[in-house]
Amino acid sequence: MPALPRQPHFTVKRSDFxxxxxxxxxxxxxxxxxxxxxxxxxxxxxSFAAAPGNVVRYExxxxxxxxxxxxxxDLDLMQQLGVSAYRFSTSWxxxxxxxxxxxxxxxxxxxxxxxxxxxERGLQPNLTLYHWELPNALSDIGGWRNRDVTDLxxxxxxxxxxxxxxxxxxxxxxxxxWCVTWYSHFHGAHAPGLRDIRAxxxxxxxxxxxxxxxxAALRALGQKDLGIVLNxxxxxxFDESHASKTAAKLTEGIYNRWFLGGLFKGAYPDDVxxxxxxxxPEGWQQDMESIKxxxxxxxxxxxxxxxxxxxxxxxxxxxxxxIGNKGPLPRTEMDWEVYPEGLGxxxxxxxxxxxxxxxxxxxxxxxANNDKLVNGSVxxxxxxxxxxxxxxxxxxxxxxxxxxxxxxxxxxxxNFEWALGYDKRFGLVHVDFxxxxxxxxxxxxxLQAMLDKS
Numbered sequence: 030m031p032a033l034p035r036q037p038h039f040t041v042k043r044s045d046f047x048x049x050x051x052x053x054x055x056x057x058x059x060x061x062x063x064x065x066x067x068x069x070x071x072x073x074x075x076s077f078a079a080a081p082g083n084v085v086r087y088e089x090x091x092x093x094x095x096x097x098x099x100x101x102x103d104l105d106l107m108q109q110l111g112v113s114a115y116r117f118s119t120s121w122x123x124x125x126x127x128x129x130x131x132x133x134x135x136x137x138x139x140x141x142x143x144x145x146x147x148x149e150r151g152l153q154p155n156l157t158l159y160h161w162e163l164p165n166a167l168s169d170i171g172g173w174r175n176r177d178v179t180d181l182x183x184x185x186x187x188x189x190x191x192x193x194x195x196x197x198x199x200x201x202x203x204x205x206x207w208c209v210t211w212y213s214h215f216h217g218a219h220a221p222g223l224r225d226i227r228a229x230x231x232x233x234x235x236x237x238x239x240x241x242x243x244x245a246a247l248r249a250l251g252q253k254d255l256g257i258v259l260n261x262x263x264x265x266x267f268d269e270s271h272a273s274k275t276a277a278k279l280t281e282g283i284y285n286r287w288f289l290g291g292l293f294k295g296a297y298p299d300d301v302x303x304x305x306x307x308x309x310p311e312g313w314q315q316d317m318e319s320i321k322x323x324x325x326x327x328x329x330x331x332x333x334x335x336x337x338x339x340x341x342x343x344x345x346x347x348x349x350x351x352i353g354n355k356g357p358l359p360r361t362e363m364d365w366e367v368y369p370e371g372l373g374x375x376x377x378x379x380x381x382x383x384x385x386x387x388x389x390x391x392x393x394x395x396x397a398n399n400d401k402l403v404n405g406s407v408x409x410x411x412x413x414x415x416x417x418x419x420x421x422x423x424x425x426x427x428x429x430x431x432x433x434x435x436x437x438x439x440x441x442x443x444n445f446e447w448a449l450g451y452d453k454r455f456g457l458v459h460v461d462f463x464x465x466x467x468x469x470x471x472x473x474x475x476l477q478a479m480l481d482k483s
């Protein structure tokens with residue numbers, strides 16, 4: 030495997046982008062805040078992490094980066110970096126420890142202070158309502174397999190936006206529905222850790238239903254700039270065989286076209302529906318009008334490509350096996366191939382096929398790297414080269430007429446990386462998980478220089 034490139038600075042300049050283009054960073058609540066603080070209720074990630082084999086070394090987000098106590102300094106780091114926006118999430122379990130009923134005012138107060146702190150530093154607050162934290166009490170009644178939870182999500186969205194909405198630049202309902210549904214209910218790699226075709230079929234429909242209900246509730250409140258964030262991979266067949274091409278098309282349908290189809294066409298793709306329809310909730314067709322309610326913008330998360338071949342599957346096994354393969358490109362510490370061209374392709378394809386003139390934002394892009402703190406600094410030139418190559422693809426898409434308005438780097442700081450615990454470092458800022466000391470990396474300083482307008 031060729032080595033990742035090293036590059037000490039960005040070749041792209043801030044002035045290459047439109048003057049009103051937004052640069053920001055992203056995080057999520059469970060990954061940085063610390064769920065043990067502030068009367069936060071338990072979520073399904075706490076219970077998932079407590080079972081052997083689910084998370085490296087049984088690690089969890091109970092303390093994470095201690096952002097709950099250190100948020101002030103973390104916002105200072107963002108301000109000093111020179112970004113103009115921050116994409117953060119609220120924890121459903123922190124605000125409603127039982128998922129419904131009594132509100133935890135301490136939790137709402139925390140986010141109140143956080144949003145005010147952003148505005149004091151000239152940072153636009155961009156809220157995500159659901160970044161994978163389902164209160165345990167709702168997991169107990171079936172979670173995203175239970176239609177009742179879609180109504181409870183809309184209730185939660187109303188509570189948050191009634192408190193914070195007057196100061197928010199944008200609101201996202203869900204982060205990465207594919208991960209919330211397929212990765213969690215079929216592959217079993219994320220909470221709740223299910224491997225069940227019926228479970229994923231119901232979740233893959235009811236999450237869009239919850240999105241539609243929350244969208245309607247927030248529209249009724251007069252909230253503006255509402256969107257959803259989808260994750261994408263550039264999917265290709267591993268070889269030229271008919272089997273690989275068929276497997277790649279189905280993979281791409283599940284990963285990229287299922288949620289886009291529902292949201293923008295009011296119809297799921299036929300090739301995926303052929304496998305999932307027998308397991309969908311009764312009367313699911315009646316939900317499609319609500320699911321395709323107009324959005325103000327779409328968020329796009331992109332990290333890598335997927336080369337797909339077909340597995341050996343019995344004819345009556347239902348969904349065929351689709352195998353992801355690695356090609357010859359450099360890989361990050363996540364073992365993901367570095368393929369910036371995939372971002373450019375997807376931006377153009379999404380615009381041409383689904384969204385038209387709807388504003389788009391890259392809401393996550395970044396890399397896990399083998400970062401080492403040496404003599405008080407982290408020389409992560411690989412991350413600079415990674416981001417620079419993806420920035421170029423974004424620029425090319427803009428020049429091609431794609432209405433791309435923003436780019437959020439994942440992530441501000443190293444954090445709890447879900448099933449991989451604290452091993453994988455995505456941050457522009459290094460975090461010592463014993464002392465919680467923050468150390469800006471070389472990539473932070475390079476991006477700071479790139480964004481400097483002086």
